[in-house]
Amino acid sequence: ETGVTQSPTHLIKTRGQQVTLRCSSQSGHNTVSWYQQALGQGPQFIFQYYREEENGRGNFPPRFSGLQFPNYSSELNVNALELDDSALYLCALRGQGLSNEQFFGPGTRLTVL
Amino acid sequence: SQQGEEDPQALSIQEGENATMNCSYKTSINNLQWYRQNSGRGLVHLILIRSNEREKHSGRLRVTLDTSKKSSSLLITASRAADTASYFCATDKGSARQLTFGSGTQLTVLP
Numbered sequence: 001e002t003g004v005t006q007s008p009t010h011l012i013k014t015r016g017q018q019v020t021l022r023c024s025s026q027s028g029h030n031t032v033s034w035y036q037q038a039l040g041q042g043p044q045f046i047f048q049y050y051r052e053e054e055n056g057r058g059n060f061p062p063r064f065s066g067l068q069f070p071n072y073s074s075e076l077n078v079n080a081l082e083l084d085d086s087a088l089y090l091c092a093l094r095g096q097g098l099s100n101e102q103f104f105g106p107g108t109r110l111t112v113l
Numbered sequence: 114s115q116q117g118e119e120d121p122q123a124l125s126i127q128e129g130e131n132a133t134m135n136c137s138y139k140t141s142i143n144n145l146q147w148y149r150q151n152s153g154r155g156l157v158h159l160i161l162i163r164s165n166e167r168e169k170h171s172g173r174l175r176v177t178l179d180t181s182k183k184s185s186s187l188l189i190t191a192s193r194a195a196d197t198a199s200y201f202c203a204t205d206k207g208s209a210r211q212l213t214f215g216s217g218t219q220l221t222v223l224p
Binding site for chain 2: 004033035040041042043044045048056058088090092094100101102103104105106107109
């Protein structure tokens with residue numbers, strides 16, 4: 001158990017809708033990243049937040065946005081959902097110190113119909 | 114885009130045998146990590162090897178890194194049925210130090 005929780009576990013939406021996914025941990029981690037994992041693929045980096053500011057972004061359009069709160073919980077928002085957005089969405093918290101070990105949550109399975 | 118590529122894509126072995134997975138990457142890295150994922154759940158960190166290290170051990174895991182060939186290998190010794198999972202290598206680069214994952218190796222250990 002990594003102590004990282006994500007909600008909801010599963011979600012079904014239709015094209016054009018908006019979705020908010022959530023991530024939290026029992027201990028404070030000031031760096032949170034979000035990844036998208038399509039079926040049969042490795043996770044793809046969406047963006048990263050450090051102290052409530054986005055400080056890195058992968059090749060994802062602006063309709064993917066995020067927030068990090070003072071208590072270090074985080075949200076991933078996706079607008080105008082497309083069928084290809086169907087995937088497992090993972091948040092990851094960076095370990096302390098210089099190591100870049102990441103602690104992943106169990107993920108949210110999003111299905112877009 | 115995927116930075117790393119794991120090889121093989123799928124591997125099936127008998128319990129007690131050793132399993133070797135390989136990973137190749139394209140650009141210079143800070144470090145390389147291996148993660149395990151059980152059937153569509155979250156990833157679990159296994160081991161990290163820094164760019165100035167050549168070999169690292171953790172329990173039944175042995176990781177090697179060859180920066181001249183831009184490749185790494187993960188060896189799991191005396192495999193168990195519970196080792197059945199997908200294994201991903203991930204490289205660490207960029208100012209945000211985001212992880213770039215390969216497409217993974219699906220390991221099946223038969224009892």
